[in-house]
Amino acid sequence: MNFAARITGTGSAFPKNRVTNDDIVQKLAGLGVTTSDQWIRERTGICERRISDNGNPSEYNSSLGLSAAQNALEMAGKTADEINQIIYATCSPDTPLPSSACWLQHKINADNAWGMDINAACSGFIYGLSTAEKFIRTGQVKTALVVGAEVLNPIIDWEDRNSCILFGDGAGAVVVERVHSSSSHRIIDSRLRSDGHLWELLHIPAGGSNMELTPERYARKLNKIKMKGKEIFKIAVKTLCDFAQNLLRKNQLTPEDLDWFVPHQANRRIIEAVANRLQLPMEKVLVNVDRYGNTSSATIPTVLDEAIRDGRIKSGQTILLDAFGAGLTYGAMLIRW
Numbered sequence: 001m002n003f004a005a006r007i008t009g010t011g012s013a014f015p016k017n018r019v020t021n022d023d024i025v026q027k028l029a030g031l032g033v034t035t036s037d038q039w040i041r042e043r044t045g046i047c048e049r050r051i052s053d054n055g056n057p058s059e060y061n062s063s064l065g066l067s068a069a070q071n072a073l074e075m076a077g078k079t080a081d082e083i084n085q086i087i088y089a090t091c092s093p094d095t096p097l098p099s100s101a102c103w104l105q106h107k108i109n110a111d112n113a114w115g116m117d118i119n120a121a122c123s124g125f126i127y128g129l130s131t132a133e134k135f136i137r138t139g140q141v142k143t144a145l146v147v148g149a150e151v152l153n154p155i156i157d158w159e160d161r162n163s164c165i166l167f168g169d170g171a172g173a174v175v176v177e178r179v180h181s182s183s184s185h186r187i188i189d190s191r192l193r194s195d196g197h198l199w200e201l202l203h204i205p206a207g208g209s210n211m212e213l214t215p216e217r218y219a220r221k222l223n224k225i226k227m228k229g230k231e232i233f234k235i236a237v238k239t240l241c242d243f244a245q246n247l248l249r250k251n252q253l254t255p256e257d258l259d260w261f262v263p264h265q266a267n268r269r270i271i272e273a274v275a276n277r278l279q280l281p282m283e284k285v286l287v288n289v290d291r292y293g294n295t296s297s298a299t300i301p302t303v304l305d306e307a308i309r310d311g312r313i314k315s316g317q318t319i320l321l322d323a324f325g326a327g328l329t330y331g332a333m334l335i336r337w
């Protein structure tokens with residue numbers, strides 16, 4: 001078995017509704033909570049984000065995933081019936097059952113595929129891509145579709161100014177195809193890890209099988225994200241650096257060998273701190289957190305898609321993806337484009 005996996009198409013999709021920091025300032029003022037455009041920009045680098053219209057089927061999680069997947073298939077020159085596997089990374093699925101992968105399969109008519117979801121929060125896309133790559137390398141899958149999509153707004157507590165300013169909705173997707181292992185254009189290596197002891201730093205208490213959602217729990221917002229932002233910030237900077245350095249070292253590379261660094265888009269200050277520690281100039285770092293906020297599993301495929309479509313990423317370049325998320329989960333991946 002001499003196979004490797006190569007990304008041959010990328011796509012993204014966002015809801016129409018553009019919500020600026022000033023819109024959030026007004027929304028929170030109505031709830032008696034104070035924030036400002038200046039605070040949000042300075043502490044996070046976020047200027048605006050997209051928020052889904054939750055009653056609108058065209059902006060369901062799986063519908064954003066569908067548009068992103070269609071764009072990726074078009075770039076790859078593939079049709080839906082050529083997909084053998086759908087891996088859908090999300091922590092905000094349309095429904096607990098069936099999986100988002102099955103919703104997408106139904107909508108896109110990928111009748112020759114099997115699919116499953118991965119919930120690794122913001123690391124989900126790298127977990128998904130790494131999983132697809134393993135199936136492709138063993139020869140079991142020829143063409144995979146990996147999606148990272150979120151509609152986070154229903155699980156955000158709009159009275160918690162620490163967290164509600166950060167998140168946005170959106171979807172990214174990639175088509176991954178089997179190539180010969182001698183191909184220089186391929187996924188080179190990846191590294192995944194999780195630390196469940198840190199579950200409390202970002203979690204949703206109710207709505208699962210251990211705490212059914214009742215009117216009383218709903219009123220206490222136990223179905224919304226609880227986040228310890230400061231603690232996450234420190235761990236994120238350290239772990240993103242460790243992961244990047246370890247993966248580079250293992251592959252006899254240094255940060256200087258990278259053409260592009262693609263970090264999870266949680267906060268511009270986290271991104272800058274990591275780039276600084278890796279001694280990477282910001283010109284080599286892809287950023288879209290300013291326009292979309294933290295879209296969790298969608299940040300990496302959407303920022304990647306943007307840079308491919310506008311020509312910044314070129315054939316033969318070396319790219320490092322690097323993410324952390326609730327769990328806590330961590331993942332990094334090296335790609336030769």
Ligand code: ACO
Nearest residue numbers: 035036039043121122161162229230232233266267325326
């Ligand atoms: N507007 C105005 N003031 C605010 C706001 C706001 N929106 N939010 C917090 N503040 C205040 C705080 O109350 C605090 O005031 P105090 O000093 O009077 O107590 C002050 O600003 C400073 O608060 P800090 O928590 O120290 O602010 P910090 O600079 O750490 O920024 C933030 C907070 C943005 C949450 C940051 O810590 C962060 O981005 N952390 C990472 C979070 C993250 O990445 N989460 C996603 C994880 S990935 C996933 O799986 C989804």
